Amino acid sequence: MRLSLHHRIVLPFAAVAVLAISAVAWVAYDVTTTTVSARVRADIANATSVAGRGGMALNPAILSAIKEATGADVITFSDSGVISATLDGPDRDALIARVIAGAAGRPISSDAALVVELPGAPPVFASYRAVSAQPGTNVAVLKDTSDIEQANATLRNTIVGAAAISLLVMLGAGQLVARQVTAPITQLAAFAERVSTSHPNERAAGGSDEVGRLGAAFNGMLERLDAAQAAGVSAEKLGLAGLMAARVAHDVRNPLSSIKMQAQLLNASLAPGSESREMTEAMLTDIGQVESVVGGLLEVANPRGLKRAPRPLNDIIEGVIRQVTPQCRHRQITVERRLATDLPVMPLDAERLTHALLNVVVNATEALREGGTLTITSARSGAGDVLVVVDDDGVGIDAAMAARLFDPFVTTKPGGVGLGLVNAKAAIESHGGTITLAPRQPAGTRATIRLPLTPTAAPSNG
Numbered sequence: 001m002r003l004s005l006h007h008r009i010v011l012p013f014a015a016v017a018v019l020a021i022s023a024v025a026w027v028a029y030d031v032t033t034t035t036v037s038a039r040v041r042a043d044i045a046n047a048t049s050v051a052g053r054g055g056m057a058l059n060p061a062i063l064s065a066i067k068e069a070t071g072a073d074v075i076t077f078s079d080s081g082v083i084s085a086t087l088d089g090p091d092r093d094a095l096i097a098r099v100i101a102g103a104a105g106r107p108i109s110s111d112a113a114l115v116v117e118l119p120g121a122p123p124v125f126a127s128y129r130a131v132s133a134q135p136g137t138n139v140a141v142l143k144d145t146s147d148i149e150q151a152n153a154t155l156r157n158t159i160v161g162a163a164a165i166s167l168l169v170m171l172g173a174g175q176l177v178a179r180q181v182t183a184p185i186t187q188l189a190a191f192a193e194r195v196s197t198s199h200p201n202e203r204a205a206g207g208s209d210e211v212g213r214l215g216a217a218f219n220g221m222l223e224r225l226d227a228a229q230a231a232g233v234s235a236e237k238l239g240l241a242g243l244m245a246a247r248v249a250h251d252v253r254n255p256l257s258s259i260k261m262q263a264q265l266l267n268a269s270l271a272p273g274s275e276s277r278e279m280t281e282a283m284l285t286d287i288g289q290v291e292s293v294v295g296g297l298l299e300v301a302n303p304r305g306l307k308r309a310p311r312p313l314n315d316i317i318e319g320v321i322r323q324v325t326p327q328c329r330h331r332q333i334t335v336e337r338r339l340a341t342d343l344p345v346m347p348l349d350a351e352r353l354t355h356a357l358l359n360v361v362v363n364a365t366e367a368l369r370e371g372g373t374l375t376i377t378s379a380r381s382g383a384g385d386v387l388v389v390v391d392d393d394g395v396g397i398d399a400a401m402a403a404r405l406f407d408p409f410v411t412t413k414p415g416g417v418g419l420g421l422v423n424a425k426a427a428i429e430s431h432g433g434t435i436t437l438a439p440r441q442p443a444g445t446r447a448t449i450r451l452p453l454t455p456t457a458a459p460s461n462g
Contacts, residue, residue: 013174017167025163033152037125040148044072044127044141045113051076052110052129057139060084072143075099078136095124099140103128108138122146188215195222253294260287306430308347308455313386314339314378316350320357321376324365332371340379343386347455348431356427359420360390360435360447367394367445385433386451393444397437405437431455 047070056062063074067086076083077100087095102118110130118124123145131137195202203219263283270277321335328335364374375391397405406425421437428435433451440446 013178014171017170017174021163021167021170025159029152029156029159032155036148036152040125040143040145041115041127043070044125044143045115047072047074047141048113048127048129048139051139051141052113052131055131055133057131057137058083058134060086066141070141070143072141075140075142076131077103077138077140078134083137095142098124099126099142102126103138103140118142123149188218191215192218252290256287256290256294260284260291263287306349306352308349310345311348311350312345313343313348313388313451316348316354317357317376317378317388319354320361323358324361328365328374331365331368333365333368334371334373336373336375338375338377338379342380343378344453346386346451346453348451349427352427353431356424357388357390357449359424360449363420364390364392364394364445364447367392367396369395372444381450384453386453388449388451390447390449391440391444393440396439396443397445398439406435 047066051057051063051066051074057074057076063076063084063086066072066074073086073095075085075087075096077085077096082096082100085092085096098118098120102116106114106116106128108114108128108130110132113127113129115125115127118126124142125145126140126142128138128140131139191202203222263280267277267280267284270280317337317339321337325335327333361374361376368374372393375389377387377389377391379387379389381387406421425435428449428451431451432455433449435447435449438446438448
């Protein structure tokens with residue numbers, strides 16, 4: 001079974017904690033008991049050295065004084081039996097027998113004490129030394145270590161308890177640390193699952209730590225995926241638009257050219273100022289509008305490269321204004337110019353940029369249903385670009401629709417095709433510029449076109 005990340009962090013931490021605490025506890029217990037045992041051995045060895053000098057071991061009063069000072073019993077014995085002893089109690093004889101038996105076969109001398117642990121119960125340390133003043137006689141100082149064994153047991157239990165508590169604390173801390181590490185990752189995994197199934201617009205929580213930066217990177221990836229998906233949809237729409245445009249242009253262009261030529265011939269044969277001539281001129285105007293639509297379709301189907309030439313931008317704007325002035329006058333629309341006089345000559349494709357501006361301006365006039373004001377402004381921006389701003393005080397647009405208006409076949413006009421702004425955006429972007437639409441307050445729409453002073457698009461093919 002595959003362990004979760006949480007357990008893969010906690011279990012090694014727990015294993016290391018168990019090993020470390022066990023080792024520390026064992027070392028602490030071993031050092032303590034060894035130190036106590038060595039201290040006891042040293043004390044009774046010193047006492048044996050004192051008792052073995054001269055005839056002290058033969059004096060019961062001195063032996064009693066040693067017992068009172070050290071808490072250890074003293075026995076003086078020889079091969080013939082016990083000479084003196086400070087032992088008392090019911091276990092006296094048995095303990096004396098253990099002490100004498102413990103000396104059997106051991107190298108006891110008057111130069112140094114011999115300390116041994118006597119077998120049997122209760123536990124006893126015995127220190128032997130030969131009495132220098134009386135050959136064949138030995139003195140033994142013995143210490144009952146039952147209380148030491150009990151203290152060692154208490155110490156052992158205390159160390160084990162402290163180790164167990166320390167282990168629990170460390171395990172708790174490990175759980176807390178692991179949870180702090182794995183909880184954000186678990187949340188990020190749950191978020192990724194939700195995004196991939198039912199909440200594609202959800203975004204991960206960011207932060208300054210590693211997981212937060214991972215979430216931010218994940219959000220960036222999702223934004224790029226959304227952008228790529230939107231670009232794919234837009235490209236699919238443009239492909240469909242190009243296919244449809246090519247078919248429509250092929251079926252309409254030739255009959256339209258014939259109709260236009262016949263209308264021009266008919267118009268030339270009529271008397272100036274006559275009602276019939278006015279009707280044919282109106283027909284030619286409508287044919288021109290249809291030609292503009294067909295041209296837009298052809299531009300979608302097969303956009304041509306730029307043919308740049310040095311041109312004053314204001315001249316192109318004035319040309320567009322001249323084209324829409326008759327219609328604006330008829331519909332009682334006031335056109336205001338606010339054109340900067342310090343604009344430099346720019347490398348522009350006049351034809352494509354004229355069509356793009358004309359689409360934007362015509363859209364603005366169509367938003368002015370009962371008259372109004374159309375304002376066209378040109379100016380240099382602080383970023384080294386040139387701005388062309390088209391303002392109207394018409395019906396305006398929904399802010400949520402502003403970005404979608406540049407998608408193929410999206411329009412707010414009854415009977416509109418939804419390709420005018422697509423072509424305008426393509427022409428402006430081919431110049432390295434941008435176009436945006438935004439609502440105005442209290443009413444109307446603002447179209448902002450930004451063009452670079454120097455060419456940034458692909459080189460012209462003309």
